[in-house]
Amino acid sequence: MHPADTTAPRKTLIAGATGQIGSSVGQYLSEQGNWHPVGLSRRAIANAPYPMIAVDLNDPSDCQAKLGGLHDITHLVYAARFNHWGGELESVDTNLAMLTNLLDALESAAHNLQHVHLVHGTKYYGHTVSKRPTPYREDDPCGNPGSFYLPQQQLVQARQAGRDWSWSLSRPHAFCNNRTDEPRNLILIVAIYASLLKEMGLPLVYPGTAHSYAAKTQFSWLPTLSRSIAWMMSQPQCANQAYNIVNGDPKSWAELWPVIADYFGMALGPPDASAFAGFVADKSPLWHAITTKYNLRATDLSSIAQWPYGDYVLSVQWDVVSDMDKALRDGFAERVDSEKMWTDGFDYFRAQRIIP
Ligand SMILES: NC(=O)c1ccc[n+]([C@@H]2O[C@H](COP(=O)([O-])OP(=O)(O)OC[C@H]3O[C@@H](n4cnc5c(N)ncnc54)[C@H](OP(=O)(O)O)[C@@H]3O)[C@@H](O)[C@H]2O)c1
Numbered sequence: 001m002h003p004a005d006t007t008a009p010r011k012t013l014i015a016g017a018t019g020q021i022g023s024s025v026g027q028y029l030s031e032q033g034n035w036h037p038v039g040l041s042r043r044a045i046a047n048a049p050y051p052m053i054a055v056d057l058n059d060p061s062d063c064q065a066k067l068g069g070l071h072d073i074t075h076l077v078y079a080a081r082f083n084h085w086g087g088e089l090e091s092v093d094t095n096l097a098m099l100t101n102l103l104d105a106l107e108s109a110a111h112n113l114q115h116v117h118l119v120h121g122t123k124y125y126g127h128t129v130s131k132r133p134t135p136y137r138e139d140d141p142c143g144n145p146g147s148f149y150l151p152q153q154q155l156v157q158a159r160q161a162g163r164d165w166s167w168s169l170s171r172p173h174a175f176c177n178n179r180t181d182e183p184r185n186l187i188l189i190v191a192i193y194a195s196l197l198k199e200m201g202l203p204l205v206y207p208g209t210a211h212s213y214a215a216k217t218q219f220s221w222l223p224t225l226s227r228s229i230a231w232m233m234s235q236p237q238c239a240n241q242a243y244n245i246v247n248g249d250p251k252s253w254a255e256l257w258p259v260i261a262d263y264f265g266m267a268l269g270p271p272d273a274s275a276f277a278g279f280v281a282d283k284s285p286l287w288h289a290i291t292t293k294y295n296l297r298a299t300d301l302s303s304i305a306q307w308p309y310g311d312y313v314l315s316v317q318w319d320v321v322s323d324m325d326k327a328l329r330d331g332f333a334e335r336v337d338s339e340k341m342w343t344d345g346f347d348y349f350r351a352q353r354i355i356p
Contacts, residue, residue: 010114011036012233013073014287016080018043021119021222022176023307025077027051028226035230038073041080041101057098058082060105060161067105074112075233078102079119079336081148086184087312095148096155103159111137116156118169119225120149120242122203122218125171127320134216135323138171138242142143153242162278166239167286168232172220173246173322174313176341178348183303188220188343192260192301193276195282195355199290204251204261205269208314213257214270216250216319221336242249247336253314258338263346276314277307294356304354 016022017039029035030049039052055066082094125136126143142150156167194204206213228245233236261268287301349355
């Protein structure tokens with residue numbers, strides 16, 4: 001069946017459906033009518049708008065038992081990754097075994113499999129390993145031999161050879177989405193950090209080095225990434241291709257920080273090479289006082305945001321910029337205004353009574 005045949009019945013398995021992009025793409029596909037998503041993860045999503053299967057991808061027999069009967073799956077979005085906090089080097093063996101177990105179970109059952117999409121990321125280029133020429137292009141060599149991305153990509157490429165299905169993969173960067181239940185969220189991290197400093201009467205200090213302040217960085221707005229995944233899975237020109245999917249307007253923190261200071265009505269502070277995690281370590285009583293004073297939702301400062309993740313993102317000392325020309329050339333033109341994404345995110349967290 002041709003991938004561009006959008007009228008044929010589809011059933012889309014989303015591996016990692018409780019995760020950041022898995023839940024976003026699941027929600028999006030469930031609203032589109034013809035993708036019929038089925039979610040997969042160890043935990044179930046309460047009130048998921050589609051069926052969920054609880055399965056441990058690390059367990060081959062659990063995969064065979066729970067997935068071996070899925071005869072009607074036509075598309076797979078692989079957005080799972082093993083337990084992590086966001087900044088560490090993740091296990092290649094475990095993440096490769098998870099994908100292998102899933103493909104073993106699915107391939108023997110799903111005789112109408114048409115497409116496998118892997119959600120990967122900029123770590124492929126080695127953005128955390130060393131300074132590299134930018135913009136990163138999809139056919140650049142992998143610059144991160146310790147990451148699980150290349151082994152997973154090679155696995156899918158090898159499996160696809162001689163098969164009827166095709167593959168694609170996305171390489172996004174730092175996910176952003178308006179959600180209150182996801183602690184790995186830069187906009188939420190900065191919003192709470194700014195609110196604490198403001199209450200203390202201090203300027204908005206950048207908690208990283210002068211180099212990281214000056215370097216260009218980028219973000220991926222998850223609704224856009226979700227739409228791009230549906231696009232890749234539908235379009236014949238995307239078969240067996242990788243695509244960078246980022247907002248498309250690289251920004252330095254030096255450009256963003258004044259926008260953020262302005263939003264919160266704060267003076268701009270200089271980079272001081274401190275850290276989010278160090279700053280918030282003793283601020284729980286202050287946060288409690290702020291939530292009471294401004295009648296906010298009661299939240300725990302140490303768990304509402306993943307502070308070391310913020311430090312990990314700010315730790316990169318050089319430009320991280322992906323080229324978006326390939327996606328544009330092949331038909332995905334959506335771009336996101338990152339400054340507006342940030343201020344809209346602050347509006348959202350205010351409306352949700354998370355920040356004053
Ligand atoms: N987050 C970012 O900012 C970012 C940026 C660029 C690229 N990426 C890449 O995007 C991909 C998805 O990342 P994410 O941040 O969306 O992931 P995530 O939020 O950490 O979610 C991981 C998912 O995998 C599932 N999972 C983990 N172990 C499992 C197992 N043994 N069996 C079944 N399911 C399992 C988890 O569900 P359970 O725990 O319920 O099992 C969860 O649904 C990764 O390749 C990541 O590197 C992420």
